[in-house]
Amino acid sequence: MSIGNSPEDDQPSIEDDRPSIGRLLHQARIESGLTADEVSATTRVRVPIVHAIEQDDFARSGGDVYARGHIRMIARAVGLDPDPLVAQYDAEHGGRPAPTPAAPLFEAERIRADPRRPNWTAAMVAAIVAVVGFVGFTLFSGDDKAGSGQVAQAPAAEKSTPAKAPAKPADPKPDPSDSAIAAVPKDKVTVKLSVLDDKSWISAKSHNGKMLFDGTLAKGESKTFQDDERIDLILGNAGAIELYVNGKKVEDRFDTGQVERLSYTKGDPQAG
Incomplete structure (x- = not known):
């Protein structure tokens, strides 16, 4: 008769045997023949953050939203599918908040008459x-x-x-606008995003830090966000996005695969 561990104790833990996110990214970068500087140049993620993520240190990313964006961009740069890695991150860090739909708010505000302007x-x-x-x-x-x-x-x-x-001649009737976004209220900031090519990861917050959206939009999809003071954006693969702020198209040229952090207020369009 021998005394030892039970069969359950001898079984390996599936979760413990799964490679970490940082290890997978590091191995993929090495196998791709890329340096951390080259990954940083492609993704616009700073070299110290690239090294920290490869060591499973996500504190330098500045929060879960930024960490997910960095993981996605680095994974694409080294040839990995980012979705499983983001899912693994969510499982290990408590998941992500449910996105708040913004389009109904915009529709309600768009049809509301301006009480301050006399007819x-x-x-x-x-x-x-x-x-x-x-x-x-x-x-x-x-x-x-x-x-x-x-x-x-x-x-x-x-x-x-x-x-x-x-x-007091009658005011001339305004010409019909080609886009409903031209009727946005002047006392708010309104941002509309449309993905024209490929797909893009997007994060949007209100001025008080409330998460408005955090997710991926496919080609042909769009989102509209509205706030009383400011909209903060993080755009992954910014070159695939067409951006309207307060009814005007933003003419900035973004590169494919580029990560952009933008803020807009009622006085824009121009990056905050």
Whole structure:
């Protein structure tokens, strides 16, 4: 009779035998013949952060959102599929927060009338209708003599009408916009992202740090975000993205595979 560990104790742990994220990235970089400097130049991730991630130190990334973005960009640079590595990171670090949809908020704000702008066109039309109604009333009310007396006054009323109209001409009707994004409210910052080619990882936060979106958009997909003060963005593969800020297209040229950190406010488009 021998005393030893139970069969369960002798079984290896599947999780312990799985290579770490940093080890997989390091091995893939070596096998690809790339240096840390070359990976940094391709991904725009600083060399110290590349080395730290290869040692499974994600503290230098500045948070889970940045760590996921760095893992994705480095994995693509060394020829690995980033999705399993990000899933492994989420499993080891408590998962990621559920994204908050922003499009319904934008739709609600877009159709809301601006209460501070007076409607001069409606006011002018109401004034003209009142004058015409008064003239008509004086023409067709009372007896014949009274009616004839009122008719004599009608030209004076009609003459006064053109004098009032030029005082405040009706506002010209705006030309219809080619894009609904042109009607964004001026008291907020509105950002619209569209992926034109390949796919892109995107993170968006409000001015108070609330996560608006954290995920990957495929070709043809788009997202719209809105906040009272500021929108903070991290764009992976920024060259694949078309960006509109406050109804205007951002003309900055981003490279394919480039990671961009951007902030926009009500006074933009221009990077904060």
